[in-house]
Amino acid sequence: MLNYDFKWSILWEEPYGGWILEGVATTLKLGALCCLFSFILGVIIGTLRITNYKPLRIFAEAYTEFFRDIPLLVQLFFWYFAVPSLMPETMRVWVYQEIPNFEFWVVVVGLSLYSSSRMAEQIRAGINSISPDQFNAALSTGFSHYQAYRYVIIPLAVRLVIPPLTTETLTVFKNTALAMTVGVLETTFMSQQVEAYTFHGLEATTAACVIYMIITLIVVGTMNWIEKMLAVPGLIIRKGANS
């Protein structure tokens, strides 16, 4: 047992340490982009799920079910392998040759769509927890439905869902690790590349674990900061709080 020669120094040796740092940069970039897009999509889909117009509601419901019930890895493979072969020949060649970092953008699309369905669920729960009085009050001051959502309901809902969205943001960052399977050079990929070159997989993987831990702390810190920035003083909104 433990007949293994630990060699932690590979982590700061050239070029391995540099690889891992490059990977971290890619992870952060990928995670931030996916968070942004999935949040925007999530707000749209989450709002559609509770509109009075039935076809839109059914569309949004189907959207969430569809992306939630298929493993993310299968979705990524679909975007990466299947979608290009559905394209016409000229377009496929263009996609492969002209888009720098094709696999990176594939993951941005795939992960954003996947995460948006989860974000939408949280946004919906947030909107549902706002008292209907708020909505009626907005309408009675002469707002249209769209304006009531745009200026009253969504600004309140976004603040309410920040705590659950913190969890989702973390999930997005953790899920960026799957990008390695289509060849994006992010943290997990780089740690496995170090393994391939040095056979010191345990050290490289442990280093990656520590990095994800630090990323988590940064994300939680940032979200807490956003929560404080956006907080409306003295605002407590709860459904049926006055009943």
Next chain:
Amino acid sequence: MSFEWQVITNNFSFLMGGLLTTFQLAIIAISGGLALGILVGMARLSSIKPIYYPATLFVNLMRTQPLILVIFWFYFLIPIVLGNPIDAFTSAAIAFIIFEASYFAEIIRAGIQSISKGQVEAAYSTGFTYWQAMRYFIIPQALKNMLPSLITQGVVVFQDTSLAYVIGLREFLRSANVVDAREMRSVELYLFVGFVYFMICFSMSRICKRMELKKGAA
């Protein structure tokens, strides 16, 4: 382009072999993860500090990690500890049990906390020990209360098993990938894989929703 669905029928038994592996891994991961999760969940509520802190550390640590990395980590660690290489399935199963235990533990903890103090005191006052009270009173009720969350987590675990792909385990996704490498029919194969996963997970989440509605009505 034209679709050629024969690629599915021609390789049907191979693909189903992969699906079987997926199911085996999922069942091991869910039952093992749940069993370990119950213990960790109990430890998370313990008043004994040397039990509480390691359990809390374990849960919080696991929840910061991507599963894919945990799978790799155990894949490298286990051969070092055992001194001889092991197969991908065993390695993946161990990684899944330990990783999913941290998620099940939080559900169990919430379940235990949802039970009124009176129940626990009633159990103690009839002369039950801690373990007996847990075994006969609290855990069964906690599991029952948390059944919808547990099923949801079960569906998540089922989907997560596709990540064992990365250490070369020939589960459902990997077997489609193997066929694809030979036949070059990505669209049909990944649509099929997605469809099968969707049908299984969608029907499970429907069952789950119905249970929640029933609970709400009762």
